Amino acid sequence: MDFIPHDKKVIKEILNTIGVESIDALFSDIPNEIKIDKLEIDDGLFESDLYNEMHKLSLKNGLYSSSFLGAGCYYHYIPSSVESILSRSEFYTSYTPYQAEASQGNLQAIYEYQTLITRLTEMDISNASMYDGSTALAEAALISTVITRNNRILILEGLHPEYLEVLKTYCWAQDIELEFCTEEEIANKINDDYASLIFQNPNFFGEIEDTGKLINQARNKTSKPLIIECMTDPTCLGILKPPGAYDIDIFVAEGQSFGIPPSFGGPGLGIYTTKKKYLRKTPGRLVGKTKELYGDKIGYILTLQTREQHIRREKAISNICTNEALMALASLIYLVSLGSKGLKKVAYNNIQKSNYVKRKIDKLNNFSVLNQKPTYNEFLIKSPNIDRFLDLCEQDNLLAPLKISIYYPEMENTALVCITEENSIEDIQLFLENAQKCV
């Protein structure tokens, strides 16, 4: 297969028009010493062979009847409307909407996405998306150093370890210092020399932070650093008070929970929102509403592009170009499909189911729940028999919770459990029975 429609006759005609003898003559600018005869890879495949081979390959990955694993990537129900609309090839085979008049579908959808995300978060502005939650956070951190002209960042413990690693990489290159603190230490540490305070909510261990209290601690000391909040499963916003209800300067999130399959961790969706006063310091694309130049119809267009790399080059606020537009569309359709009633129910069921299991496990001998604060859909359990418990889950074809020592070697015998609305009562009972076997 090569998806090239020309036959030999057509190629000959084209060569005649160009006025060259052969296709090879078109490559005369390339030094002969680097030309290759052929690629040393296999011959191509017919579609049916390709499909069958890929199908077999896919079966080498574990498929489970139910998942108790989250840690930054979540199983939530995806309404079938999402996949149906995403399969419209006018959407998925289009490029960045540079020619607005031929891209109104995409542009209006992104405008709707921006609107919906600002309503969900109650922040002033949402951009058209970033790559994922971790890079959205890293870019937010860099921008806080630009806005404040400071180069120290304070991070509250409980940030997703992979996000922290990404943040470290980005900040290393610009000599930005990262410091860490507990909630109690914020007031003592923070001062005018910091660019930002970063915290995750619910944190990596599933705990819901008291955002108002956190912010007061910082703001009682200084108004200079930005407050950056990050979230890995924003379905919780169906119930929890949104960042815009507090004095959050930049709110970022991983939007994978909104209608995007796990897909081994990507593509996801980087949600980036901020206050109006930071509009000109916002990375990524923005879609704006406008009118026809010679008429009165409303239309949508990429705007404020002078922030971006293709105009401002090295002075751009970020280098981002390609984003996750199709995933933003998926999240838009997910959110409008569920609506306020559905999203509330998702959040409610996550809280109820997960806290039900948490209470049950905490009562078992040899098991303890480590969280002190309220939790959303994840919580930490500890048991001397944790390995056996996780094995039993896998044997029952349940995707087992995360053994947290892969990120925190010092936290032995501890696992991060995730329960969502997708875990049925039968799955939950099986899970609890396995725990019961390990007391």
Added chain:
Amino acid sequence: MDYNIPKNLKYSPSHEWILIENEEGIIGITDYAQDQLGDIVYVEFPEVGEEFSNGESIAEIESVKAVEEFNIPVSGKIIEINDEINENPELVNESPYEKGWLARIKLANLSELENLLSSENYISQINKELED
């Protein structure tokens, strides 16, 4: 040439003008500069109180597809910026010498004015640019 280049102003080679009133100056961009930039959509201003030496970039003027730096024609301190521009950036296009002024400055060194161009000299400079 159709550009309005008032005789009472002094000009920098990078297309800024200055109007002197005692030791203060009002600064902006010329009719020629606004025409070259096209529709101006935003001006990023410096803070009042900031000090700059002559030729330094103090603001950025944005059109839809370009960003140009605005250089201060003489050394000085910003004492006022034209807030109207935030709401109505088109004033810089429509009225570059009056409603579209950009900043009021306190001059640090009056002798620097001697290095600026008269309207005649500035006109011949832009004629040359247009020929190229």
Added chain:
Amino acid sequence: MKKVRENRNLIFTKAFESAEDNYIPDLDIPSSNLDDIIPKNLLRDNLPIPDVPEVEIVRHYTDLSQINYGVDSGIYPLGSCTMKYNPKINEKIVKLPGFSIIHPLQKKNEGAILLMEELSQLLHKITGMDAFTFSPAAGAHGELTGMFILKKFFEQNGNQKNKIIVPDSAHGTNPASAKMAGFSIIELNSNEHGEIPLEELEFAMQEGDVAGIMLTNPNTLGLFDRNILKITEIVHKYDGLCYYDGANLNPMLGICRPGDMGFDILHLNLHKTFSTPHGGGGPGSGPVGIKEGLIQFLPEPYFIGNEKIDKEKINISHSIGKMKSFWGNFGILVRAYAYIRALGKNGLSRVGKVSVLNANYLRKRLQEFYHLPYQRICQHEFVLSDKNFPNKITAEDIAKRILDYGIYAPTVYFPLIVDGALMIEPTETESKEALDYFAETMIRIYQETQNKPEFVHKAPHNTPVGRLDAVLAARKPVLKE
């Protein structure tokens, strides 16, 4: 594409208070009082998102899709974007549960790992690079990864090189990425052939503080730099590294390899060269490949493509860290892998050849009507300009008028080194009929610029909306309803 010009309502206007949620069942376990779990002050008061019946949602977005143009709608000659046809089989494969619903932290992931290992082996053969990371989510993200690797390399060697050379023909992402990695930029002006001036390159390198060069080859004029081997030699002579921006790799498939040109690091745009759909602006994937000597700096996770390298001896103690959570945009990797396997060695070689054939055909057909600043055989794309147009017609006017003929426009006003640029890249998947239709449309528009310039200037006339006011959008930004 629907051509009806009407104001379209937003989805928010289609909400019904009474619309029920059809998706999420009621709780099937014993519930507690919510206030006992979460303090009341942490709960939100209202949730202002609309409740819309499914049928309205589906119709709304089907309608929007019909006023959007994709590769499936027709030719998409957007220069430097490689808008080729996206085979349908890839979409079918990526939806297999064994790819789509697997968790990045699950242990039974043999198939996913195998796929990435094999993809790195294939990309090794195609590009000449030894090892790859699939973390970068897009081309610009790959550039940033590459620049971090460069920075770490010099930091580790105790070398204070802090500048990067970027030619003036480069994509804007190049200087922006280098800057984000803490480098300052030396912009090098292209010579009259659109190529790197060797003397000036050597002069810049002699300063001793230049870490390397970022280069696209063929460059954004669609021209292969004939001095490429001398360029990489000069940079290496002064201990610099050479970075290849893979945005324009498509015409080189099966013809030559960046690794053999002397490049040390590259990124690929899988969403260009390897045919994964652009999704209206993303997701993409921008794998970074490096030569063996730089393996120790790769971010995790990484894959060794060159089977001659002993994996046991690899030490990445100087890794730059992580670039993105988990493994990268895996769904895009699956499609790119399937594409390479489908085409195989012969198919991929034809891609390179025919992409260049098609571009030269259009160049030849259009150069007598439009100004062609660089008169040479081109590679996958070429650049025309709006110079010499009568009646103040601009590149943008031409682009808008093209839309009226039911096809998409070339890239305009890029590269910056050509005033009023129209950058055309047809790709290999366009038939001669499609190429001819595009060429004839361009020629007809040229004639219109003579006969009815005002009409061209106010184009488009047949699209779902007329020309939009970009100035108004930027002066008074309205970014949400």
